[in-house]
Amino acid sequence: xxxxxxxxxxxxxxxxxxxxxxxxxxxxxxxxxxxxxxxxxxxxxxxxxxxxxxxxxxxxxxxxxxxxxxxxxxxxxxxxxxxxxxx
Numbered sequence: 001x002x003x004x005x006x007x008x009x010x011x012x013x014x015x016x017x018x019x020x021x022x023x024x025x026x027x028x029x030x031x032x033x034x035x036x037x038x039x040x041x042x043x044x045x046x047x048x049x050x051x052x053x054x055x056x057x058x059x060x061x062x063x064x065x066x067x068x069x070x071x072x073x074x075x076x077x078x079x080x081x082x083x084x085x086x087x
Contacts, residue, residue: 018079019048054087 015022046052061068072076074080 019082022078
């Protein structure tokens with residue numbers, strides 16, 4: 001019904017905000033490893049401000065080389081697959 005349409009639209013908006021290529025991604029099946037393997041076509045972190053900032057932060061942590069670690073949390077496994085492709 002109408003509520004399902006609204007929720008589906010919100011899901012599409014969330015994907016666009018995370019990275020435009022997620023619109024073409026297969027649906028989440030709950031497996032991060034599977035999402036990484038089949039993941040969405042990654043066209044670069046600069047198409048998403050969120051991923052661009054994350055990429056720069058992770059790059060800076062890596063550059064320092066002091067053993068710092070980061071935990072990245074996302075509500076969609078396809079988003080985590082994109083983050084994994086950054087690393």
